[in-house]
Amino acid sequence: MDKTLSFAAVHSTVAFLVGYLMTGSVWVGGALALVEPACNTVAFHLHEKAWKRIERRRATSNQPRMAA
Template sequence: MLLLARKTSQVGLHMSVAFAVTYAFTGSLATGGVAAILEPICNVVLLPLHDRLWDKLRPRPRAQAA
């Protein structure tokens, strides 16, 4: 239950920051709202791809010769 609360809080924070920054630059509630919705969706799609790329770049331990 604590993990769910933490993740929900993180999503809310991301949405709030996206809204606030976009609203500050544009002065538009609609544009801020769109950014607040799109930002978490983009994170859900892109972060696993980002993590896979870094996993591929991580050096692998070499097998020791007998």
């Protein structure tokens, strides 16, 4: 859990700094620090679901078939 929290802190800090450095606005940096990691979390969840589906299909197609 420590590693997860550490990554979240780094991610939010990078999002803030990118927004701030590009615009000079603390408000834009703060908004990005809140919104971008949240969107990435949802995208990652959907990505994982898609990969699990792909892995299941691959596992099913690699199983030997029994002769009738």
